[in-house]
Amino acid sequence: MTVHNLYLFDRNGVCLHYSEWHRKKQAGISKEEEFKLMYGMLFSIRSFVSKMSPLDMKDGFLAFQTSRYKLHYYETPTGIKVVMNTDLGVGPIRDVLHHIYSALYVELVVKNPLCPLGQTVQSELFRSRLDSYIRSLPFFSARAG
Amino acid sequence: MAIFSVYVVNKAGGLIYHLDSYAPRAEAEKTFSYPLDLLLKLHDERVLVAFGQRDGIRVGHAVLAINGKDVNGKYTADGKEVLEYLGNPANYPVSVRFGRPRLTSNEKLMLASMFHSLFAIGSQLSPEQGSSGIEMLETDTFKLHCFQTLTGIKFVVLADPRQAGIDSLLRKIYEIYSDFALKNPFYSLEMPIR
Numbered sequence: 001m002t003v004h005n006l007y008l009f010d011r012n013g014v015c016l017h018y019s020e021w022h023r024k025k026q027a028g029i030s031k032e033e034e035f036k037l038m039y040g041m042l043f044s045i046r047s048f049v050s051k052m053s054p055l056d057m058k059d060g061f062l063a064f065q066t067s068r069y070k071l072h073y074y075e076t077p078t079g080i081k082v083v084m085n086t087d088l089g090v091g092p093i094r095d096v097l098h099h100i101y102s103a104l105y106v107e108l109v110v111k112n113p114l115c116p117l118g119q120t121v122q123s124e125l126f127r128s129r130l131d132s133y134i135r136s137l138p139f140f141s142a143r144a145g
Numbered sequence: 146m147a148i149f150s151v152y153v154v155n156k157a158g159g160l161i162y163h164l165d166s167y168a169p170r171a172e173a174e175k176t177f178s179y180p181l182d183l184l185l186k187l188h189d190e191r192v193l194v195a196f197g198q199r200d201g202i203r204v205g206h207a208v209l210a211i212n213g214k215d216v217n218g219k220y221t222a223d224g225k226e227v228l229e230y231l232g233n234p235a236n237y238p239v240s241v242r243f244g245r246p247r248l249t250s251n252e253k254l255m256l257a258s259m260f261h262s263l264f265a266i267g268s269q270l271s272p273e274q275g276s277s278g279i280e281m282l283e284t285d286t287f288k289l290h291c292f293q294t295l296t297g298i299k300f301v302v303l304a305d306p307r308q309a310g311i312d313s314l315l316r317k318i319y320e321i322y323s324d325f326a327l328k329n330p331f332y333s334l335e336m337p338i339r
Binding site for chain 1: 149170171203205245248252256259260262263266267268269270271272273274275276277278279280281282283284285286287289303
């Protein structure tokens with residue numbers, strides 16, 4: 001059980017943060033293009049889901065899984081998207097993603113007057129706190145499982 | 146109904162079969178007096194609620210019927226434009242039924258192709274080696290399961306999130322497809338299934 005990587009996007013598609021812990025395969029395209037592709041895929045999935053849904057949705061798209069990994073998604077009403085790729089053994093972690101937003105992003109980046117919003121987060125404090133939070137999660141194992 | 150719909154997508158991403166079983170779609174009928182406290186807009190040949198929410202009517206709901214008669218896209222059953230009709234105070238009080246719009250065949254075709262691409266992107270962005278495409282997509286109202294065969298045909302099932310046993314259902318659908326469609330000499334591959 002492990003976490004592969006984490007993306008943070010804002011409402012305009014700018015990738016605010018990306019970190020990886022256990023990633024065996026790179027996408028074969030540059031990081032810039034990968035962020036754009038990921039954001040585009042999520043945008044399309046959201047619109048796909050809202051059209052397909054037989055009932056009115058409250059939370060919308062939550063997660064998807066393939067044969068090797070599971071992608072978890074959380075979006076705030078302001079358009080900030082937290083995306084985490086884990087392996088298949090992990091259950092619903094919406095509260096974890098919410099914590100990353102509220103206790104890490106809002107506290108350390110939004111409330112910091114020296115952190116400009118709308119661009120990649122440079123704050124070293126945010127990066128290290130996020131890293132230690134992820135490593136402290138019960139489903140994160142240091143050995144890639 | 147635990148299974149909402151079944152779609153079969155061919156190798157090129159075109160929809161070759163779709164089946165919607167009856168799903169309880171959210172609908173609300175109310176009598177309104179002038180002025181209407183919901184903002185309506187024309188979108189894709191349908192009249193949708195753009196702003197305003199009351200009593201089960203939400204943003205995104207479409208006008209389904211006026212005074213009990215089903216509307217035909219953006220025209221009422223009598224051929225008048227819905228937006229004009231509802232803008233005229235002489236027609237009030239009026240009873241309007243709102244609900245989630247049903248998908249037209251064209252929209253289903255577009256959504257099937259969209260899913261075909263998303264399936265491929267899901268495999269490309271994988272952090273692990275040898276990942277398949279999206280096999281299961283989860284939302285709070287439905288779960289979408291997809292099974293891709295070795296020949297590239299995708300069987301997609303939309304079901305209730307708590308429904309179990311969809312994997313065996315997908316394989317069973319594959320069996321039925323190979324028995325009745327492929328073994329039929331008059332069926333051409335990758336074409337819509339009749």
